Amino acid sequence: MAKFSKITSLLAGATMALSAAAAFAADHTLVISSWAPPTHGINAKMWPKFIEMVEEATDGKVTAELKLGIAPPPAQMDLIMDGAADASIIFHGYQPGRFVTTKMIELPGYEGSAEAASVAYWRAYEKYLSAANEHRGVKLIALHTHGPAQLHSGATVTDMAQIEGMKVRIPGGVGGDVGAALGATGIAVPAPKVYETLASNAADGVVMPMESRKGFKLTEVAQNVYEVPGGLYRGSFAFIMNEDVFADLPADLQKALDEKVFGEPLSREIGKIWDEIDGIGREATTSTEGNAINAASAADLEKFNAIAADVRAKVIAEVTEAGVDGQAAYDMIAQEMSAY
DSSP: OOOHHHHHHHHHHHHHHHHHHHHSSSSSEEEEEOOOOTTTTTIIIIIIHHHHHHHHTTSEEEEEEEEESOOOOGGHHHHHHHHHHHEEEGGGGGTTEEEEEEEEGGGGOOOOOHHHHHHHHHHHHHHTGGGGGGTSSSSSEEEEEEEEEEESSOOOOSGGGGGGTOOOOOOOOHHHHHHHHHHHHHEEGGGHHHHHHHHSSSSSSSEEETTHHHHTOOHHHEEEEEEOOSSSSEEEEEEOOOOHHHHHHOOHHHHHHHHTTTTTTHHHHHHHHHHHHHHHHHHHHSSSSOOOOEEOHHHHHHHHHHHHHHHHHHHHHHHHHHHHHHHHHHHHHHHHHHOO
């Protein structure tokens, strides 16, 4: 695994070097702000795919360069609005109160891959969720989800009842609703701080997708996974861009990006990559000594299905209050995912 990590680091470095070379030759270079660790799939795979798609669509006239650590995760939306960077990735749950309709894709109970969920998410956004105008101030260029989130902990959890009273890092959004329903004491910590939070015993566990086993080194500090089919929730993300920067591009390049990259095409590719890195995280778990994946029992699944139904009803009502037909949006996402 150490060898794999070294190779990943080299690949990430090579990607940044190639991006810099392309930027030198391009007419327009976008500055990307990213908060994930250097070798995380977001930086090692997603942003390079974005750059590849942008360069291909514009015949190399537009490219991008990746910069890390400009600002913490919750500050990325304001960072882009202020023009301190041109593009970024945001996790909607880090900004409570700012986003409501984005919780629709986070609901437990959907069946399907991150790719299927991301495509369904974008289509539901275009038809329903965009009416809430929650991304005002930035140009929304993609929507996607991570894979099903599971409980990762130091102590072995084999029964859902054991979660009650645990101190668990849970993000905002639906993840917070589910955590509360399970009786966990929620701890708000951005993803990059998860490792040290667990290592210092400030939390008993975290709820994150399987990719985090590798991306955030959970195999070292949370050796056990309690797995629920379909996950406890799915996290909602967006790729965003500064509106003025996009408006300043020549009209033909704007058209190329809107038609060939932004929206469903980019959302699909990002979701596909998340499925890939979830697989890498699972493999890291099964191949690391002392790590275990414990499947939820049939009795626990029955209990969780009741919890999930209550959370869905609550979120659909919240989304409807925000001026969107919540039930129609939910039905569309479920149908799109099952048919994907």
